[in-house]
Amino acid sequence: MTVFLLAVSLLYALFTLTLWLTWLRIPSFQAEGIGTDAANTPFITVVIPVRNEAEHIENLLNDLNRQSYPHFEVIVADDSSTDTTLSIIQQYAQQQASFILRPLPLTNEQTASPKKRAITQSIALAAGSLIVATDGDCRVGPHWLRAIASFYKETGARLISGPVTFTTEETIFDSLQTVEFASLIGSGACTMALGVPTMCNGANLCYVKEVFAEVGGFAGVDHLASGDDEFLMHKISTRYPDGIRFLKSADAIVRTQPHRSMRAFYNQRKRWASKWRAYKSYLPSVLAVFVFLSNAAPIVAILGWLMGFLNGNTTLVVIGLKAVSEFLFLRQILVFLQKKSSVWIIPLTQLIYPLYVLFFGLAAQGKGYVWKDRKLS
Incomplete structure (x- = not known):
């Protein structure tokens, strides 16, 4: 379990840092x-x-x-x-x-x-x-x-x-x-x-x-x-x-x-x-699963620490890899979008977002929703 959580978190950090560097290289x-x-x-x-x-x-x-x-x-x-x-x-x-x-x-x-x-x-x-x-x-x-x-x-x-x-x-x-x-x-x-x-x-x-x-x-x-x-x-x-x-x-x-x-x-x-279930290309589906697992990792790490399965250092590493790389990337995007005032909310978003991803990942398995006063599937 420890190796899996660390591997997922490290891959996610490398992925997010790659996005950050890529964004910096896109010319305005x-x-x-x-x-x-x-x-x-x-x-x-x-x-x-x-x-x-x-x-x-x-x-x-x-x-x-x-x-x-x-x-x-x-x-x-x-x-x-x-x-x-x-x-x-x-x-x-x-x-x-x-x-x-x-x-x-x-x-x-x-x-x-x-x-x-x-x-x-x-x-x-x-x-x-x-x-x-x-x-x-x-x-x-x-x-x-x-x-x-x-x-x-x-x-x-x-x-x-x-x-x-x-x-x-x-x-x-x-x-x-x-x-x-x-x-x-x-x-x-x-x-x-x-x-x-x-x-x-x-x-x-x-x-x-x-x-x-x-x-x-x-x-x-x-x-x-x-x-x-x-x-x-x-x-x-x-x-x-x-x-x-x-x-x-x-x-x-x-x-x-x-x-x-x-x-x-x-x-x-x-x-x-x-x-995501309707994509013919494998990449968006793989990415969706990867993001789901990456956001689940901190939750599993915290639960594992509370239950005695993981030590505190491992839990901090799992959380830190995700938090630091995300902050660097999101701050850059928000500044471009002229939303610098929202940078302060990034840490709060990071606390909530893993639960959000898990919730909607599961909710998406059910069919039907209301949009513009219409029931759609």
């Missing part, structure tokens, strides 16, 4: 040199699938109204909202939008993955050569699309994953979410840089429209409610192994709302955790 991108000539710059279609986002959608549309990059259109696919979301979009298109805004009302039909359906129908109407996806509760900066277009022109990437964080934290629960989310964004960015992409986030994702068609869109994974981002990334990565890039730019950061209720948080994390 400055969107310079892109012109305004429509003939030489990509036309972008921003796709926003929404359901019951009346509270947030106008803020995002206002952000899009202030974009410094002029060559884009926006399709907002409304998935049968029961609030005033659609009327807000329609009114904005008529009165306030300085860009092409196309509301797309969707029929209220039964589907296993409403979000994938919304994105697919939007892309069928898209005029842009680049598809940029985000969510209705997000906020974007004025140079968001300029950074994406410039990065695409420089790299020719087939899929670009952008950074995502939360808006202003009001509670410790918000800060805990910020730290956890930073670990996912940072890990995804580093595995892309290492040539083995594992995760991305659909709140800030760009891909070439023709490539979406080449890989068959969401065919093969359209029966799964989640994974409109990662499953597509893996399909594109299979066809274009060097075509997946992370955009490390402050201008490209997208901010979304942290969950204010435990119920909403639970349903989202269960939805995320349920994806």
Whole structure:
């Protein structure tokens, strides 16, 4: 038992330190040199699938109204909202939008993955050569699309994953979410840089429209409610192994709302955790199991010490290997995401996170969750 715990903890520390060093080596991108000539710059279609986002959608549309990059259109696919979301979009298109805004009302039909359906129908109407996806509760900066277009022109990437964080934290629960989310964004960015992409986030994702068609869109994974981002990334990565890039730019950061209720948080994390069983590539599944074991190790070590099976020095080594390497990595990601104020919460997150990983790892084995007032499986 001692050898196993030490081996898992050491491997995890080496893995996390590798991510940390990889992140430091990813160059920060400055969107310079892109012109305004429509003939030489990509036309972008921003796709926003929404359901019951009346509270947030106008803020995002206002952000899009202030974009410094002029060559884009926006399709907002409304998935049968029961609030005033659609009327807000329609009114904005008529009165306030300085860009092409196309509301797309969707029929209220039964589907296993409403979000994938919304994105697919939007892309069928898209005029842009680049598809940029985000969510209705997000906020974007004025140079968001300029950074994406410039990065695409420089790299020719087939899929670009952008950074995502939360808006202003009001509670410790918000800060805990910020730290956890930073670990996912940072890990995804580093595995892309290492040539083995594992995760991305659909709140800030760009891909070439023709490539979406080449890989068959969401065919093969359209029966799964989640994974409109990662499953597509893996399909594109299979066809274009060097075509997946992370955009490390402050201008490209997208901010979304942290969950204010435990119920909403639970349903989202269960939805995320349920994806790993459907991966065709072995790497994400192996990584998920490895992270599960690494987070279980400190708990087992503490229990072993309390029960007399492990000595105190072994327990401290197991905890220390994980804590120190994680702190170095997470601090770097939080500073980039302009969340330096959340660095202090990292130790508290490290105390809670092993229990969190174990809980959702087990919860994901059950089927079904509620999302946007719908029961999904």
